[in-house]
Amino acid sequence: MEKYDRQLRLWGDNGQSYIESANICIIGPHNPLLQETLKNLILPGFKKFNWLNTSDSSNIQSNNNNDLFFNDINDILKLNEDKVELSIELWNNSIDKSFWKNFQILIILSINDKSIISYFDNLLSLPKNDNDSLYLPPIILAHSIGLFGYVHLKFFNPHFILETHPDYPRYDLILDKPWPQLKQFMDKLDLTNLNDSLISQLPYVVFLYKAIEAIPNNEIKSTTSIKNWLGNIDLPINNGNLNFIQAKRYSYLAFYDTESEARILKILKDAVKFESESNLWRDNFNNNVIKLVKCFKIYLDEFKFIPINGEIPDMESKSEYFIELEKVYRAKSESDKEKFKGITRQNCPEIPDDFINLFWKNIRNIAFVKPSKKPIHYIWDTSDLLFRDLLELQFGTENNVQMDEKFQLSLVVNSYSTSSIIAGIAAQEVLKVITHQYVPVDDALVYNGLDDEINTFSI
Numbered sequence: 001m002e003k004y005d006r007q008l009r010l011w012g013d014n015g016q017s018y019i020e021s022a023n024i025c026i027i028g029p030h031n032p033l034l035q036e037t038l039k040n041l042i043l044p045g046f047k048k049f050n051w052l053n054t055s056d057s058s059n060i061q062s063n064n065n066n067d068l069f070f071n072d073i074n075d076i077l078k079l080n081e082d083k084v085e086l087s088i089e090l091w092n093n094s095i096d097k098s099f100w101k102n103f104q105i106l107i108i109l110s111i112n113d114k115s116i117i118s119y120f121d122n123l124l125s126l127p128k129n130d131n132d133s134l135y136l137p138p139i140i141l142a143h144s145i146g147l148f149g150y151v152h153l154k155f156f157n158p159h160f161i162l163e164t165h166p167d168y169p170r171y172d173l174i175l176d177k178p179w180p181q182l183k184q185f186m187d188k189l190d191l192t193n194l195n196d197s198l199i200s201q202l203p204y205v206v207f208l209y210k211a212i213e214a215i216p217n218n219e220i221k222s223t224t225s226i227k228n229w230l231g232n233i234d235l236p237i238n239n240g241n242l243n244f245i246q247a248k249r250y251s252y253l254a255f256y257d258t259e260s261e262a263r264i265l266k267i268l269k270d271a272v273k274f275e276s277e278s279n280l281w282r283d284n285f286n287n288n289v290i291k292l293v294k295c296f297k298i299y300l301d302e303f304k305f306i307p308i309n310g311e312i313p314d315m316e317s318k319s320e321y322f323i324e325l326e327k328v329y330r331a332k333s334e335s336d337k338e339k340f341k342g343i344t345r346q347n348c349p350e351i352p353d354d355f356i357n358l359f360w361k362n363i364r365n366i367a368f369v370k371p372s373k374k375p376i377h378y379i380w381d382t383s384d385l386l387f388r389d390l391l392e393l394q395f396g397t398e399n400n401v402q403m404d405e406k407f408q409l410s411l412v413v414n415s416y417s418t419s420s421i422i423a424g425i426a427a428q429e430v431l432k433v434i435t436h437q438y439v440p441v442d443d444a445l446v447y448n449g450l451d452d453e454i455n456t457f458s459i
Contacts (some may be wrong), residue, residue, distance in 0.1 A: 007044055011163075015360070015435035022434045023048045027091060027116065028109030032067055032416050033144050035076060038421030041430060042080045045066040046101040049084070049297045050103070052091040054076060054111055074281075075363075093119050097126070101135040103431055107426065108141045111180055114156070114377075114395055121375040124156070138377070138433050142426040143394050145409035147449030149422035150390055152379060152459070153429055153441050158274045160289040160371040162362040162435040171233060171307035171401045172329075172364065175209045175254045176221065181328050186210070187194060187202050187343070201318035203325055204247035208254040211247075218442050223251040242316035250313070268293055268300075274370055285436050292359045298347070299340050307336040309361050315447045333360075374459070379444075382459050410450045418449055 008016055014197070026044060030032050030053060044132055051073075071103060077084045093115055100106070100123075108116065113128075115318055123136060138159065141152040178186065186209045189202065210339045211229040215221050230248055249362040271293050300306070310333030339359050359366075382388050389401045393411070 005105055011431070011435045011437050015163075015437055019045045019431070019434050020047055021070070022046055022104045023050070023098070024105055024107065024430070025050045025052065025103040026107045027052045027054065028107075028111055029053065030068075030073070031110055032069065032419035033423055035068060035073070035111050035381070036228045036420045037426050038073070038105065039076050039079060039247070040427035042076060042084055045082075047080070047081070047082060050087045050089070052089055052095075054091045054113065054116070057281055059207070060422075064089050067416065069416070071085065077437065091116070095153065097123055100137065100410070101294065103137050105137050105430055108139060108325070109426075110143045110394070112395055116441055117376050121377055124375060128321075140433075141376075141427055142241055143390065144415075144419045144422040144447075145390065145393055146413045147387065147415055147418055148390055148410065149418055149447045150387055151422060151425050151429060151441065151445045153433075153443050154376060155369055155371045155380070157283060157286060157371050158273070158290065158424055159283075159371070159436075160286055161367040161369070161432075161436050161439055161441075162289065162358055163416055163435075164365045164367045164435065164439055166329075166365055168253070169252055169365065170260065171311060171313045172257070173208070173253045173312070174256045175205060175458065176212055177256050177305075178209070179332055182329060184211075184326050184401065185325060188382055200241045200243060201321065202243055203315050203317040203321055204243045204250065204310075205254075205315070205325065205435075206290065207244065207247040208251060211251075212254060212307050221255075226251040226254060238403070238423045247316055253313075257306075257364075263365065264306060265300075266298055266364065267366060270370065272297070273458060288348075290353050291351060292344065292356065295340065296359075296363065297346050300374060304337075306364065307335050307360070309364065310334065317356075318325065333428055338358075372443070382444070384446060384455065385458060386448060386455075390446070406450070415449065421447060421449075 011019075024041065026034065026038065026049060034051075041049075049071070073086070073088070077086055111117075120136065121138070128370060133135070136156045138156070139155070141150075142151060175182075177204060182262075186206060188204055191199065191206075191210060194202075207230060208226060211226040212221055214229055215225050219225060227248055230251075271290060310330040312329050313391045315322065317325075337357070340360060344351060380388065380391055382391075389403075392400045425441075425447070429440050432438045441456055443458055445454060447454050
């Protein structure tokens, strides 16, 4: 694990273990896009691959193409000192449907044969039953040509992301719904009996709590009313004190986050709905999450409250006040988590504690990607003109493309850098899917190197 120290800061030991145990299938010819994608997956620690080569060449492992950076595919495997397994076969349209259950993701790169798309669409159209071995993991399609490229991600089962890593996480202070221990902590801090030195050492949440308590019940309690109270407070407070400035700045954190509650409830509702309509559950992570989602619904029905995760933001404060406040929030989170674990032990005892803890910690930031009900060939129905043109060029129907001279010249540019960019994006999306961390593209991304633009959209 030591050699992955820097990337562990992004997805942790848990994410790295998913990476190292994943089995990936790549379908496509031996070209720069395939080489760069494989390289970008091997470097972070993926170790098991199956390559179904669609090249016409009889030598499918090495290639004399001058566009390639690596002369032999084995040179890429050596980039990781750990053993990397790569099984190489030629693609054929008679592969048994049970073959795909061995993989966590399929990556289809720069194919020009529509029959491959038809093969997978035919699998998806087959009737399903409880004993059916059919399973299609998420599929990533990618292609680059000249200064252009695209990445398209398709899910056939509900996909959950627990660790979304939001840029600006919202903390759960919920001072308008205090529990006994929080109320006890706040009530022992009487602002009228403290001098200016002691007041300057208080966490800003104390001011927010006192404001909510002071506002009459017949008035609307809001961030505006809190700021008004703070502006009219009759205490020996220096407006330059950092804790007082923070109280005004973060007054919105004082209230229970109803927007997050509505978003979470919608995710729970959609997840249960799609779970009943989806393909067979084969991804153990998603399977565990949907079970916990059902348990969490039971928890909400009983306690009527989205729980806190026990974390509080950094703030200007005397250390002993901050530590005591942090203990209050952590104790509340642990207490509520034990109630939730009691429900899970009754309904799904097979789920390990570590996974329940992960779910509990991230419940307010959970994300959910709905499965696609459309066949893969529906990508041609896109309203994005550049994406449609790239598909027509990829599959040899360029007569349908309206090209000006500038666009035409951009296509003939031999741009290895474009392949590298698209491969980097594709590998990044693979990492997101496998680790169930960070929200993946929804669901198409088109790169325009001519105008230096990237657009994402849903098909």
